[in-house]
Amino acid sequence: MRLGKLLPEQLDAEQRAVYDAIAGGPRASGSAFRLVDADGGLEGPFNAMLLQPGLGGALQELGSAVRYRTAMTTRAREIAILTVARVWGSDFERYAHEAVAAVAGFRASELRALRTxxxxxxxxxADRLILDLSTALAERGDLTDDExxxxxxxxxxPVLFELTTLIGYYSTLALxxxxxxxxxxxxxDSGASATEDFS
Structure with a gap:
């Protein structure tokens, strides 16, 4: 890791507000993956958001909107996110969202397929369309006229706008x-079946 964990006792007021929004916001309610480590540090992309709380706060709020305030179904959203994880080779996104997808009822065969x-x-x-559109957006950054x-x-x-925003957001996190x-x-920590090695 190139950035050590920023712990709660090290944070100023602005950073703490972002930390609290992540650790205590809608993500924390029944999260399928760990948001905070044993020392209190934020996991995944969230730790880096504390570096610049003005931007990090806006970014985490966008992520919250993408996850919880759109018309996309959970199934469509997780297909799209796991497609970004595959294209970017993002182990953390795959770890986190295979857990979310497993809780949402995805089969192991579907999770294996999303890895490839x-x-x-x-x-x-409907699933195939989301997969094909997400692949085009994540790999080519565009859609043909037919797509x-x-x-x-x-x-x-409106949902197409949501999908392009979701792909852009999770590509930013993957970067x-x-x-x-x-x-x-x-x-x-949840013991969800997504920990299984599907490869």
Whole structure:
């Protein structure tokens, strides 16, 4: 790791406000993965958000909106997030969101497929569309006219906006996780089945 954990006793008032919003906000209610380590430090991308609380606070608020205040289903959202994790090779995003997906009812075969981008495990047209759109957005950063038309017809423009925002947000986190060399914890505190090695 290139950034040590910023512990609660080290934080100024602005940093503490961001810390509290993450550790005590909607993410903390029944989180499928650990947000805070045994020493009180924030896990994953959240620790770095404390470096610049004005920007970090806005970023965590965007993440909260993406996770909890959109029309996307949990299933669609987790397919999209795990696609970003695959494209970026983000171990932490995969660790965290395989746990969320497992709690949401994803099968082990689906989680394996999301690690490789294999659409065969997703015969439902709605799932397949989200997977295909997310792959295009994460890999190419764009949609063809045909992909855009299919998205507009099936999802509607508001949800398409949500999807592009989600892909951008989790790509930003994947970049930060990579630059600061943040690894996934060795295991999930929740004991969710997502800890299984699907490879």
């Amino acid at each position: 981008g294999d659409g065969v495990a997703f015969p439902d047209p 855009f038309d299919a998205a507009r017809e099936a999802l509607g423009m 930060q996780l990579r630059v600061f060399r943040v690894e996934a914890p060795a295991s999930l």
